[in-house]
Amino acid sequence: xxxxxxxxxxxxxxxxxxxxxxxxxxxxxxxxxxxxxxxxxxxxxxxxxxxxxxxxxxxxxxxxxxxxxxxxxxxxxxxxxxxxxxxxxxxxxxxxxxxxxxxxxxxxxxxxxxxxxxxxxxxxxxxxxxxxxxxxxxxxxxxxxxxxxxxxxxxxxxxxxxxxxxxxxxxxxxxxxxxxxxxxxxxxxxxxxxxxxxxxxxxxxxxxxxxxxxxxxxxxxxxxxxxxxxxxxxxxxxxxxxxxxxxxxxxxxxxxxxxxxxxxxxxxxxxxxxxxxxxxxxxxxxxxxxxxxxxxxxxxxxxxxxxxxxxxxxxxxxxxxxxxxxxxxxxxxxxxxxxxxxxxxxxxxxxxxxxxxxxxxxxxxxxxxxxxxxxxxxxxxxxxxxxxxxxxxxxxxxxxxxxxxxxxxxxxxxxxxxxxxxxxxxxxxxxxxxxxxxxxxxxxxxxxxxxxxxxxxxxxxxxxxxxxxxxxxxxxxxxxxxxxxxxxxxxxxxxxxxxxxxxxxxxxxxxxxxxxxxxxxxxxxxxxxxxxxxxxxxxxxxxxxxxxxxxxxxxxxxxxxxxxxxxxxxxxxxxxxxxxxxxxxxxxxxxxxxxxxxxxxxxxxxxxxxxxxxxxxxxxxxxxxxxxxxxxxxxxxxxxxxxxxxxxxxxxxxxxxxxxxxxxxxxxxxxxxxxxx
Amino acid sequence: xxxxxxxxxxxxxxxxxxxxxxxxxxxxxxxxxxxxxxxxxxxxxxxxxxxxxxxxxxxxxxxxxxxxxxxxxxxxxxxxxxxxxxxxxxxxxxxxxxxxxxxxxxxxxxxxxxxxxxxxxxxxxxxxxxxxxxxxxxxxxxxxxxxxxxxxxxxxxxxxxxxxxxxxxxxxxxxxxxxxxxxxxxxxxxxxxxxxxxxxxxxxxxxxxxxxxxxxxxxxxxxxxxxxxxxxxxxxxxxxxxxxxxxxxxxxxxxxxxxxxxxxxxxxxxxxxxxxxxxxxxxxxxxxxxxxxxxxxxxxxxxxxxxxxxxxxx
Numbered sequence: 002x003x004x005x006x007x008x009x010x011x012x013x014x015x016x017x018x019x020x021x022x023x024x025x026x027x028x029x030x031x032x033x034x035x036x037x038x039x040x041x042x043x044x045x046x047x048x049x050x051x052x053x054x055x056x057x058x059x060x061x062x063x064x065x066x067x068x069x070x071x072x073x074x075x076x077x078x079x080x081x082x083x084x085x086x087x088x089x090x091x092x093x094x095x096x097x098x099x100x101x102x103x104x105x106x107x108x109x110x111x112x113x114x115x116x117x118x119x120x121x122x123x124x125x126x127x128x129x130x131x132x133x134x135x136x137x138x139x140x141x142x143x144x145x146x147x148x149x150x151x152x153x154x155x156x157x158x159x160x161x162x163x164x165x166x167x168x169x170x171x172x173x174x175x176x177x178x179x180x181x182x183x184x185x186x187x188x189x190x191x192x193x194x195x196x197x198x199x200x201x202x203x204x205x206x207x208x209x210x211x212x213x214x215x216x217x218x219x220x221x222x223x224x225x226x227x228x229x230x231x232x233x234x235x236x237x238x239x240x241x242x243x244x245x246x247x248x249x250x251x252x253x254x255x256x257x258x259x260x261x262x263x264x265x266x267x268x269x270x271x272x273x274x275x276x277x278x279x280x281x282x283x284x285x286x287x288x289x290x291x292x293x294x295x296x297x298x299x300x301x302x303x304x305x306x307x308x309x310x311x312x313x314x315x316x317x318x319x320x321x322x323x324x325x326x327x328x329x330x331x332x333x334x335x336x337x338x339x340x341x342x343x344x345x346x347x348x349x350x351x352x353x354x355x356x357x358x359x360x361x362x363x364x365x366x367x368x369x370x371x372x373x374x375x376x377x378x379x380x381x382x383x384x385x386x387x388x389x390x391x392x393x394x395x396x397x398x399x400x401x402x403x404x405x406x407x408x409x410x411x412x413x414x415x416x417x418x419x420x421x422x423x424x425x426x427x428x429x430x431x432x433x434x435x436x437x438x439x440x441x442x443x444x445x446x447x448x449x450x451x452x453x454x455x456x457x458x459x460x461x462x463x464x465x466x467x468x469x470x471x472x473x474x475x476x477x478x479x480x481x482x483x484x485x486x487x488x489x490x491x492x493x494x495x496x497x498x499x500x501x502x503x504x505x506x507x508x509x510x511x512x513x514x515x516x517x518x519x520x521x522x523x524x525x526x527x528x529x530x531x532x533x534x535x536x537x538x539x540x541x542x543x544x545x546x547x548x549x550x551x552x553x554x555x556x557x558x559x560x561x562x563x564x565x566x567x568x569x570x571x572x573x574x575x576x577x578x579x580x581x582x583x584x585x586x587x588x589x590x591x592x593x594x595x596x597x598x599x600x601x602x603x604x605x606x607x608x609x610x611x612x613x614x615x616x617x618x619x620x621x622x623x624x625x626x627x628x629x630x631x632x633x634x635x636x637x638x639x640x641x642x643x644x645x646x647x648x649x650x651x652x653x654x655x656x657x658x659x660x661x662x663x664x665x666x667x668x669x670x671x672x673x674x675x676x677x678x
Numbered sequence: 679x680x681x682x683x684x685x686x687x688x689x690x691x692x693x694x695x696x697x698x699x700x701x702x703x704x705x706x707x708x709x710x711x712x713x714x715x716x717x718x719x720x721x722x723x724x725x726x727x728x729x730x731x732x733x734x735x736x737x738x739x740x741x742x743x744x745x746x747x748x749x750x751x752x753x754x755x756x757x758x759x760x761x762x763x764x765x766x767x768x769x770x771x772x773x774x775x776x777x778x779x780x781x782x783x784x785x786x787x788x789x790x791x792x793x794x795x796x797x798x799x800x801x802x803x804x805x806x807x808x809x810x811x812x813x814x815x816x817x818x819x820x821x822x823x824x825x826x827x828x829x830x831x832x833x834x835x836x837x838x839x840x841x842x843x844x845x846x847x848x849x850x851x852x853x854x855x856x857x858x859x860x861x862x863x864x865x866x867x868x869x870x871x872x873x874x875x876x877x878x879x880x881x882x883x884x885x886x887x888x889x890x891x892x893x894x895x896x897x898x899x900x901x902x903x904x905x906x907x908x909x910x911x912x913x914x915x916x917x918x919x920x921x922x923x924x925x926x927x928x929x930x931x932x933x934x935x936x937x938x939x940x941x942x943x944x945x946x947x948x949x950x951x952x953x954x955x956x957x958x959x960x961x962x963x964x965x966x967x968x969x970x971x972x973x974x975x976x977x978x979x980x981x982x983x984x985x986x987x988x989x990x991x992x
Contacts, residue, residue, distance in 0.1 A: 002706075003903065005950040007937060022701045029707065033755045059708045061757045067803060115805040146900070148853045155851055183898045187853045190842045229886070229898040237842050283873075314873045471892075471924035475885055478922075547918060572918075596973035596982070597965055599918045602867035607989045608977070610824060611870035614990070629990035 028052040032062055041069040050099055057103035057110040067119060070096060074125075089125055096120045101136065108140055114149045118156055133157045145175065145182050165192050165201070180221040181228040190237050207241075208408045214238055215412070219419070232432045236439065239416075242409050243443035248282040250343070254533035254556070255354035260336075262357055263510050266370060271581070273323040275555040276304065278343060278350070279530035283316040287343060292322070295340040298330040309552050309578060319530075319553045327356070371644035371670050375584045377539060377561050379500035379515040406447055413444045431469045434461050438479070445486070455487040474524070477544075482527040488518075489531040502537050502559075510556065515539060519561070526550040540565070541586070547600075551575045559584035563647065568595045570633035574604035577640045586647040588673075593653025598633070606636060615639065617665060631661060638665045645671040682963060683938045684970070687956055688726040690941030691717040694953050702952075708752040711742055715765040716957035718772055722981050723964050723972045732773045739766050740778060748783035749801070759801045760791055764813040771820050771984055785823035788814050796831030807848045808839050812861035816978060819868050820988060833871045836862050844879030856887060856896040856909040863913045867977040872917065881919030884910050892927030893946075903945045904935050904955045907962030912976035915965055925966045932959045 032052050035045040046069050053062045070092060077088045097120060103113035121128045134157065140150045158168055169192045175185035193214070196204040204210060215238055221231035254277040255261055278287065287306045294301050304324050308317030330337040336357030343350045420437045427433055438461045441454040462480040466473045489495055502513040515537040523543040529550040532538075537559040545565040551557070552575040560582060567573070567590040576582060605611040617639045618628045628635065634653075643666055648654045654673075663669060669677050695717060697703050706713065714735065721727045742750045742762065749758025750766040763784065770776050791799045791814060798810040811832060818824045838850045839862060845854025846862035859880070866872050887894040887910045893902030894910045907928060914920040934947045935955070942951030943959035961979070964971040975985040 002952050002954055003945050003949075007944060007948050007950050018701060022699060022704055025701065025704045026699070029704070036757075037755065056705050058705070060759065061708065061751070064757050064801075064803060111805070111807075115803070118805075119803065146897075148848070148855060152849060152852055181899060184853050187841065187843070188851075191851050194842065233843055233883070233898065310873060314871075316873075471888055471927055472885060472922060475882065475922040546921065595967065597915065597967050597976075598982075599915050599920055601975075602872055602916050602977055603918055605870070608975075608985065609867060609870040609872075610819070610829075618990075629986040632986075632990055 025052075025055060028055070029059070032059070032065060036061060036065045036068075039068070039072075041072045045069070050102075053099060053113075054102050054106065057107050057113050060112050063112040063116045066096065066099065066116065070120070086126070093120055093126060104140065108144060108147055109149055111149070114153055118153065121157075121160065128157070128160060130157065130161050141175070145179065146184050148184065151184050151188065165196055166203070168192055169196070176217075176221070180225050181230055183230040183233070186230045186234045190234065211238060211241055212412065215416070226427070226430060226432070229432075232436065235436060239436075239439055239443060242412055243447060245281070248280050248284050250278060250350040251281050252279045252530040252533060253277060253350070253352045255352060256534070257352050257354070259354045260357065261354060261510055267510060268328045270370075272328065273325050274327040274356075276322040276324060276341065276352075277533050277553065277555055278320045278322075279533070279553065280318050280320075283310075283314075283318050284320075285316045287320040287322075291344045293342045293344070295342070296338060298337060299324065299327075299339055303327075309555075321555055330356075371583060374671055374674065375559060375645055377541070377559075377586070379502045379517065379537070379539075381500045381517075409447055410444070413440055413447070416440050417444065429468065431465060434465050434468065437461060438465075442483070453487075453490065455483060455490075458483050459487075477522075477524050481523045481525050484521065484523065485518075485526070485528045489528050495531075510536065513537060515559075519543065529553040536581075546572065548572060548575045552578050555579065555581070557582055561586045562590065563588040563650075565590050567592060569598045569600060570637045571598055571600040571604040571606075573637050574600065577605075577637060580642070582641055583643060584645040585641070585643055587651065588647040589650035592648075592651040594651075604633075604636070606632065612636070621661075621664070626661065631658075634658070634661065635665055638662060641666065642668050644668060647673055649673045680933065680938070682933060682960070682968060682970075683936055683941065684724045684726070686938060686941035687936075687943070687960065688721060688724060688729070688941075690937075690951065691721060691953060691956065692729065693941075708756055709762070710753040711739065711750060711762040711765045711769075712752065713953050714739070715768050715772075716953045718769055719974075719980065720953075720957045720960045722772055722984075723960055723974055725970075725972065727772070732775065735769065736773065736775050736778050739769060742766065743779075747802075748780070748787035750784075757801065758787065760788060760798065760810050760813050760817070761800065763788060764817045767817050767820050768978075768980055771980060771988060774984075774987070776821070781821050781823065785818055785821050785826050788817050789823070789826035792827050792832065796828060796833070796835035798832070808836055808846060808858055808865070809848065809861045811836055812865040815865045815868050820978065822988075824869070829869050833866065833869055833874070836865055836871075837874050840874070844876050844881075844883050854883065854897060856884070856894075856906050856913070859884070860909040860913050863916050864977045864979075867916045875917055877917040877919060881914065881917055881922055884914050885919065885922035888923045888928065891931060892924065893931035894923075894928065901946070902931070904932055904943060904962070905945065905958040907932055908958040908965075908979075911962050911965050912979070915976040920965075929963060929966055929968065932962055935959060 028048060028051055031048045035048065046066065049062050049065050049069070052059060074089060074092060077085060097117060100113045100117040103110055107113070137150055137154050137157070140147060144150070169189065172185045172189040172192065175182050176189070193210070197207055197210065218231050218235050218238060222235065225231070254275070285308070287308070289301050292301060292304070292306065294304065303326070304322040306320055306322040308315060309319040309321055310317040327337065336355050338355045340351065340353040417437070417440045420433060420440060423430070423433045424437055438458050441458050445453045459480060462476045462483070465476045469476070487494065488498060498517050500515045500517050502515045513536065516532065516535050517539045519539045519541040521543055523540070523545060525545065525547045527550055530553065533553060534556065535554055536556050538554065538557060539561040541561045541563040543565050545562065546568060548562070548567070557579050558581050560576065563586045567587065569592055602609050607614055615636065618632065618635055621635065622628050646662065646666070646669060648662070659672060662672065663677055671677065694713070698707070718727065718730060718735070721730065739750070741754050742752070742756070743766070744751060744758040747758050749760065750763045751758050752762045767776070767784065770778060791801070791810070793799060793806070797806045798814045799806055800810045814827065815824065815832060818826060836846070839846050839848070839852060841847060841854045843854050846859050847853050847855065848858050852858065863872070863875060866874055886898070887896070887906060889895055889902050891902055893904070894906040895902045896906050896909065911920065914923065932943070935943050935945070936959070937944065937951045940951070942953070943956040944951045945955050960971065961974050964974040965976060967973070973982045974980065975982045978985050
């Protein structure tokens with residue numbers, strides 16, 4: 002099926018071709034006959050040998066041989082016990098020889114490899130390990146990337162109880178023979194991780210081991226920079242160097258020592274107040290037992306914690322706790338003071354905040370607050386506000402105990418210097434530039450404050466887009482993240498993007514600040530842990546296809562996604578959990594123009610067994626609506642309580658669709674700028 | 679370069695169905711049921727399924743079933759194996775004839791192949807491979823019988839095959855390979871477990887499969903091949919990173935692998951064609967929204983309308 006030329010290089014004699022086919026057909030039907038009639042004579046088995054020699058892919062042939070082997074062995078043990086071992090050995094030899102014949106024909110035959118494993122796995126006799134390793138050496142010499150061989154080598158090593166250290170030496174031999182051996186590097190990384198994790202003898206000094214590996218891979222990269230294996234291995238080493246082993250808290254809402262002013266309406270309308278914790282890695286175990294509350298009026302039982310993750314995963318980077326009936330506590334003049342301690346991941350984090358009723362109230366508007374259309378025209382505001390005053394994304398990082406950071410920073414700095422040199426010598430190497438962006442990024446993530454390498458990284462991505470055009474969208478995504486990092490890195494940079502919303506009449510926490518990230522060519526969202534306090538967010542006029550990260554913004558009331566490149570309703574999965582969301586602008590996206598859905602399995606649906614057909618869907622099905630055509634929209638909108646929605650400018654929007662939307666969102670007041678009947 | 683020669687490919691597929699006696703066909707006889715899936719799904723994607731006699735196909739498929747175990751072999755008289763059982767169920771789903779089998783008997787066969795550690799054997803002889811995890815999960819899901827297996831353990835086993843480069847191998851410790859990655863990502867997708875995948879890490883490893891000729895290879899430093907237009911592309915789609923490759927260049931590569939005279943698509947330009955690569959080439963184009971083709975679902979590897987029918991029609 003692979004690698005055969007379209008025009009045959011030499012014409013085969015038709016008579017010979019017919020004879021070959023006839024022979025194969027003959028052997029195959031004989032095999033099936035013997036197999037179905039359980040005939041395991043020497044002659045019958047030799048037919049299978051001839052067949053498997055020509056075509057080792059006939060799996061039924063290997064099955065037949067296993068049955069023959071078992072049958073003939075049983076016959077032996079039923080008779081003479083003295084010649085037992087010799088007969089068994091000879092039978093095994095026959096099978097092993099058959100496998101070697103087959104492997105000569107096709108060194109990648111699944112059936113052949115498994116047959117060998119099956120025979121030796123029976124452990125009827127001690128395997129001839131020398132022979133096995135010699136066979137492997139021969140095959141891996143012919144093709145160092147034969148993963149069947151590597152898998153089989155692992156099997157034999159386990160059978161012989163070879164130590165991981167010895168196998169590590171083997172990978173070194175393979176790498177020394179030829180640096181271009183991804184399979185060997187892969188094996189090396191797996192063995193090293195295991196040994197480091199077990200803290201095996203000679204492997205507890207992680208830093209010195211990693212330094213040695215950096216030295217090794219540097220040789221590979223200098224010897225053959227065009228081979229990819231070294232670059233992937235380097236990426237793994239970098240990850241080991243820059244990712245902390247233990248998870249820790251990155252940010253929280255409310256942030257520590259914050260005074261929150263809530264409007265009378267918020268107090269009245271909202272029954273639960275979200276408390277959010279963001280970690281740098283996925284964690285589990287945030288619950289009543291691990292969270293302690295210190296407050297006059299609130300106790301642990303008043304808060305239920307859940308991970309914000311798709312598909313019912315127990316682990317998440319973001320955890321949210323809802324303080325139920327909090328409005329009861331806000332009536333006193335002192336306000337509600339709460340101190341929360343989370344005992345998680347071998348550390349304790351605190352957050353202390355005070356909630357007070359606002360004196361600056363809006364003109365007593367009754368009702369739900371969306372009697373008027375919400376308009377996205379918030380003027381820029383340089384006004385100092387409580388959130389920005391206390392805004393310090395680096396604070397938690399500094400507070401974190403950085404015992405091992407010195408070695409990590411030194412190693413990164415050394416690598417950065419080396420790669421900068423390489424970049425000057427070889428202007429056209431994409432891997433050098435890409436690795437440099439990652440090194441600089443890793444350095445940014447460890448070293449707090451100071452002049453981070455933003456401008457350098459952004460310039461590198463611009464270079465990469467020119468150097469490696471087919472992957473330009475990858476570089477744009479990475480670039481968006483760096484840009485967001487830069488924009489949110491300090492209160493001075495963030496204040497440029499703040500504006501104040503004057504025309505809102507809905508219940509909210511004061512003051513009503515809008516973050517305006519429109520028109521920035523953003524393709525994806527990141528650093529949401531710095532934006533947990535945002536209630537109004539304008540992301541319009543960007544190039545967003547993914548909304549991952551928005552699920553953390555639990556306070557969001559108004560979201561503008563107009564003029565982006567959102568391709569389906571399933572891409573909106575992250576906003577399903579935003580219970581406070583009232584205003585959503587999805588106008589001028591690409592929903593309905595893509596037959597292939599790239600976020601279909603990143604949302605909850607019956608296709609991925611993460612939710613069942615809902616009641617709403619069943620109701621609509623009864624009204625003769627083809628739910629198969631609209632399930633994405635139905636599952637999204639039925640979980641939101643929107644008051645205002647804009648959908649125009651998407652191919653999916655037509656009269657039929659509008660009718661469906663009005664059915665699925667009963668509390669909707671405004672659709673595409675017009676009041677809903 | 680030009681366009682997709684739909685008519686030629688349809689004729690090629692129908693001709694393969696009839697050809698059984700030459701050496702190449704004989705050598706593939708044991709996986710004819712897979713061939714039926716590749717051929718018929720390709721026809722459906724090209725809106726040409728109507729030229730096939732469904733009843734004949736269904737009858738033949740049923741004749742491949744092993745009455746005792748409930749599993750299907752690759753051809754009449756061949757031993758049952760989970761690989762061919764999936765193809766059988768997929769073809770029946772395509773033809774909307776899942777009623778033709780005893781669903782519980784088939785699903786019991788598949789579910790019975792799960793091991794203690796959550797892995798799946800391919801058949802009674804016990805070969806373990808994450809390919810079989812995917813095949814079992816996909817098959818049972820199409821039959822609405824996923825509850826017959828321990829899904830959590832199945833997922834745990836797949837996660838144990840995750841490598842440090844973000845990819846997946848056939849067994850724990852096995853090197854990342856696009857085919858295995860498709861199987862693991864597909865199985866995780868169907869079981870709502872994609873949160874176990876580091877999508878940025880794997881997405882980058884996958885997008886680096888695109889080589890200078892525009893085609894995709896299966897792992898670093900290997901040759902490009904049309905079949906990776908499916909394995910790599912569907913994986914990228916499931917984790918929403920397909921925009922990280924150049925779709926135009928890939929489309930051109932696939933179209934260059936066509937035999938526009940005799941029909942069919944080969945692994946590389948000017949090589950011999952076969953049904954396997956014809957399917958993967960057309961399916962790859964479908965995933966890239968090539969005009970005139972039905973969209974194919976990346977996890978179930980069946981046209982999206984077939985999948986919608988199975989999950990949303992009562």
